Amino acid sequence: MKAFTIGQLGDRTGVNVETIRYYEKIGLLPEPARSAAGYRQYGDDHLRRLHFIRRGRDLGFSIEAIRALLRLATHPDYPCQDADRLAAEHLAEVERKIAELERLRHALGEMVNCRAHTVAECRIIDALAS
Amino acid sequence: MKAFTIGQLGDRTGVNVETIRYYEKIGLLPEPARSAAGYRQYGDDHLRRLHFIRRGRDLGFSIEAIRALLRLATHPDYPCQDADRLAAEHLAEVERKIAELERLRHALGEMVNCRAHTVAECRIIDALAS
DNA sequence: CTTGACCCTGTAGTGACTACAGGGTCCATG
DNA sequence: CATGGACCCTGTAGTCACTACAGGGTCAAG
Numbered sequence: 001m002k003a004f005t006i007g008q009l010g011d012r013t014g015v016n017v018e019t020i021r022y023y024e025k026i027g028l029l030p031e032p033a034r035s036a037a038g039y040r041q042y043g044d045d046h047l048r049r050l051h052f053i054r055r056g057r058d059l060g061f062s063i064e065a066i067r068a069l070l071r072l073a074t075h076p077d078y079p080c081q082d083a084d085r086l087a088a089e090h091l092a093e094v095e096r097k098i099a100e101l102e103r104l105r106h107a108l109g110e111m112v113n114c115r116a117h118t119v120a121e122c123r124i125i126d127a128l129a130s
Numbered sequence: 131m132k133a134f135t136i137g138q139l140g141d142r143t144g145v146n147v148e149t150i151r152y153y154e155k156i157g158l159l160p161e162p163a164r165s166a167a168g169y170r171q172y173g174d175d176h177l178r179r180l181h182f183i184r185r186g187r188d189l190g191f192s193i194e195a196i197r198a199l200l201r202l203a204t205h206p207d208y209p210c211q212d213a214d215r216l217a218a219e220h221l222a223e224v225e226r227k228i229a230e231l232e233r234l235r236h237a238l239g240e241m242v243n244c245r246a247h248t249v250a251e252c253r254i255i256d257a258l259a260s
Numbered sequence: 261c262t263t264g265a266c267c268c269t270g271t272a273g274t275g276a277c278t279a280c281a282g283g284g285t286c287c288a289t290g
Numbered sequence: 291c292a293t294g295g296a297c298c299c300t301g302t303a304g305t306c307a308c309t310a311c312a313g314g315g316t317c318a319a320g
């Protein structure tokens with residue numbers, strides 16, 4: 001019966017204590033048992049679930065996508081197709097964002113290292129103003 | 131004396147009417163004159179300034195960066211160095227984001243197209259759970 | 261017995277909008 | 291002159307995923 005506190009759970013998963021409470025409030029992490037003083041008492045199930053959430057967030061999945069993935073993860077007999085669709089959609093979104101940022105990088109690359117002396121001839125201000 | 135309404139200003143700049151009012155509230159766009167009925171009346175100065183803001187946003191500059199760039203743009207004798215620093219910092223941030231997204235793309239690319247039948251063998255769920 | 265690190269709840273703030281609700285105005289048409 | 295629809299007004303609340311308090315209570319070491 002080794003239970004740990006919210007601070008210990010945070011240390012083990014690299015998740016902020018406030019974020020853990022937030023995940024509980026939005027129903028991503030189940031409410032744990034409480035000590036006599038009202039302290040949250042977590043077990044290995046919580047640890048595993050929070051690790052899962054943390055990895056999903058590190059991969060950039062939205063909270064709602066993680067909610068769906070968690071639902072899948074707890075039903076080993078479900079088809080894996082749904083998980084694949086979620087991941088593929090997310091990958092497409094990541095690629096869309098990369099393309100957009102590459103566009104920005106190119107445009108900004110043309111602008112920086114402006115060697116004009118004053119704003120009047122500055123090509124950065126000019127690019128925005130005209 | 132050709133003044134135009136907020137809707138016309140929005141059409142000409144591609145900025146949402148609600149966003150224009152928001153820019154006014156946060157002090158990015160000066161308060162225009164009003165008609166007898168209380169309608170906002172914009173002129174060419176507003177049009178130019180909002181175009182500037184729009185281009186800055188399209189380049190991914192934050193509102194605060196645009197605020198600083200606008201301050202520079204209205205002082206042609208200021209050194210252009212400050213504008214260059216803002217643009218260079220933003221470019222560095224864009225490059226940081228691209229690198230992070232490339233990392234995600236790689237990780238997600240390894241995961242998708244999972245051909246397992248059920249969640250039990252799914253490599254997506256597995257990547258998150260273990 | 262005190263100190264400091266931890267825990268609790270609840271609320272408000274972040275960025276950059278977006279979406280109403282509930283009203284007023286303008287103008288063209290019948 | 292009435293009416294309808296497109297526009298305008300203010301103000302507030304919602305979005306996403308947290309983060310930062312404020313104002314308390316608890317626990318363990320020294």
